[in-house]
Amino acid sequence: MGAVGTTPAPAAPSKLRSGGRRLQPNEIRGLIAIAILLVVSLAILPAILSVYWVTVLTAVAYISVTALGLNLLMGRVGLVSLGQIAVLAMGAWIFSKLSFSTSLPYPIVLVLTGLITMILGTLVGLPALRLSGLYLALITLMLAGAITIALRTMQFPNGGPGFLGNDPNSSAAVRRPAIAMSDPAFFRYTVIVCLVMFLIALWHVRGKPGHAWAAIRQSEPAALAAGVNITLYKLWAFALASFMTGVAGGLMASDVGRLYAISFPTDKSIVLLAVVLMGGIYSLWGAVIAGAFYSLLPALLDDWGLPADLLTILFGVGIIQVLLTAPGGLAQQFPRDMRNLGRLIMRLARRGSSPPDDGRAAA
Amino acid sequence: MMEIEGLTVRFGGVVPLDGVTVRFEAGTCGLIGPNGAGKTTFFNVLSGFVAPVAGSVKAFGEDLLALAHFRRARWGLRRTFQTEQAIEELSVVDNVAMMLEHVPGSGNAAARREAAIEAIEFVGIDVDPDTKVGTLPARDRRLVEVARAVVGKPRLVLLDEPAAGLPDEETEHLGQVIRRIPEATGAQVILVEHDMTLVGACCETTAVLDFGKLIASGPTDEVLRDEQVIKAYLGTEEPA
Structure with missing residues (x-):
């Protein structure tokens, strides 16, 4: 029989069978971090911050959902889209039209906005079935440019009657939910909607679609060999990202009340890509960090009296830093640095208390 | 059991598979041949990554080529790369x-x-x-x-050089696993491999490809002694 013997392969130890899956330590840390974040943002922040900062944090919340869409597309499926801010604009526009033309309850309008944006955003994703990498990025960027032009031409946002009515002079504000009319209340409402979006994302990533996406990202032949319908799952990723971005757009419309076409320039999609990369594309936390970079940092610079152009330089340096030292972005780097810091402090503390012992041992 | 008839694949002027007709009996069968013989192309046809210009593939009496590539996993086709x-x-x-x-x-x-x-x-x-x-x-x-x-x-398991790059003792373990697949799962196994010890230990029958053509097929020990097979692997001296 040559080199191959006849004894059967040794059976793996039975520890493999011991019950279902347990929570890993990093998952427990994640749950604690989520709990702290929720308590702080729902109970503490709205109570202590001024209305201005509450509004800024509301923007951080819905932009992090927009970032989450791109985070999923890039980090999980390996698709680069430079059209996400245009999708956000579509969501905001659809929401404002629905809220003017219907009297449906707020959450239903929000979900409808998500679904309509999902259909349109999936169309934007159609080229992804044939293209990837730089070509896909360029095509989505051009589509985003086209959408921006279309929205400007139709004098977005127009508050005319009905869903397709056009009245550029309308000054009605987009409505907010009855239970969350004030800014702090609307901030809490936004945080909860965003939490639901992150949970939907987590459910996808952990389940069948997440496994299929991981296979597609690594190797399309391997995905096919596992029976993954690549066309379906790529479109599914675009559909999910667009749904979330649509909902974020709806929240944005309610938050600002009146929309302006200049809030959605095409190049903002590139900024979004930069902050998503810096936050980290392989972790959902990266999207939260990206939201903070995108919306909180400009407000902070403004508050400190620094020019907003500084951001371009900061993001440029940040991208280089990510590419060189931390491909997983800040979401990966920050916990690692914290662990190293913790270890350093422990070592210093131990050294601080140990010399008397050492002295005795030596004597 | 697999019946392949007249399978031909063409990439422009290159013909990686040229009218291959071969049967794989139940159990573990080897598929060997020098580099570029068309072994991986053959697997890619079975997986649906490459469309043949002619020929048919019958697996357990069913036409495998009629299935969309991603549906073949559902049918029971599995492969390694x-x-x-x-x-x-x-x-x-x-x-x-x-x-x-x-x-x-x-x-x-x-x-x-x-x-x-x-x-x-x-x-x-x-x-x-x-x-x-x-x-x-x-x-x-x-x-x-x-x-x-x-x-x-699984109904059909395609293993594409599973031992490539593994040290001997790990290849031995892999061989033990491969030989138990047909019995444990009822699947037909086709093993593409350059490690002849592994092929000899796992496969009752073996087919040999060279430049896209089937040059030998039969019980493994006979095939490995076949003069034409040895020539295909080691090359021949052209008479001047």
Whole structure:
């Protein structure tokens, strides 16, 4: 029989069978971090911050959902889209039209906005079935440019009657939910909607679609060999990202009340890509960090009296830093640095208390 | 049992498979040949990555080529790749269980996990099943790929150089696993391999390809002694 013997392969130890899956330590840390974040943002922040900062944090919340869409597309499926801010604009526009033309309850309008944006955003994703990498990025960027032009031409946002009515002079504000009319209340409402979006994302990533996406990202032949319908799952990723971005757009419309076409320039999609990369594309936390970079940092610079152009330089340096030292972005780097810091402090503390012992041992 | 008739693949002027007619009997069959003989192309035709210009493939009496590529996994086709393709981002058990997620009738998540653990035990990977595959050494990744190929109810398992790059003792373990696949799962196994010891130990019959043509087929020990096969591997001196 040559080199191959006849004894059967040794059976793996039975520890493999011991019950279902347990929570890993990093998952427990994640749950604690989520709990702290929720308590702080729902109970503490709205109570202590001024209305201005509450509004800024509301923007951080819905932009992090927009970032989450791109985070999923890039980090999980390996698709680069430079059209996400245009999708956000579509969501905001659809929401404002629905809220003017219907009297449906707020959450239903929000979900409808998500679904309509999902259909349109999936169309934007159609080229992804044939293209990837730089070509896909360029095509989505051009589509985003086209959408921006279309929205400007139709004098977005127009508050005319009905869903397709056009009245550029309308000054009605987009409505907010009855239970969350004030800014702090609307901030809490936004945080909860965003939490639901992150949970939907987590459910996808952990389940069948997440496994299929991981296979597609690594190797399309391997995905096919596992029976993954690549066309379906790529479109599914675009559909999910667009749904979330649509909902974020709806929240944005309610938050600002009146929309302006200049809030959605095409190049903002590139900024979004930069902050998503810096936050980290392989972790959902990266999207939260990206939201903070995108919306909180400009407000902070403004508050400190620094020019907003500084951001371009900061993001440029940040991208280089990510590419060189931390491909997983800040979401990966920050916990690692914290662990190293913790270890350093422990070592210093131990050294601080140990010399008397050492002295005795030596004597 | 597999019946392949007149299978021809053309890439422009290159003909990697040229009218191959061959039968693979139940059990484990070898498919050997020098580099560029068309072995991987043959697997790619079976997987549906490459469309043949002529020929038919009957697996257990069914026309395999009529199925869309991603539906072949549902039918029971499994394969490993020459460069190992276990999904790095996923855990060992998710890697194996995901093979069943696109096969209807594989039960719920708990049942899939159970089946995956069974496959992991079958191939003998001795790590925590919730470890990410990206952190595993080459041997374990290979075994994860083999576990992906045997989980559930495979009907046809294609192994493309599973021992490439493995040291001898690990190849030996792999050989033991491969030889148990037909009995444990009822699947037909086709093994493409350059390690002749492994082919000799695992395969009762072996087919030999050279420049896209079938040059020998039959019991493995006879085929490995065939003069034409030895010439194909070692080359011949052209008379001047």
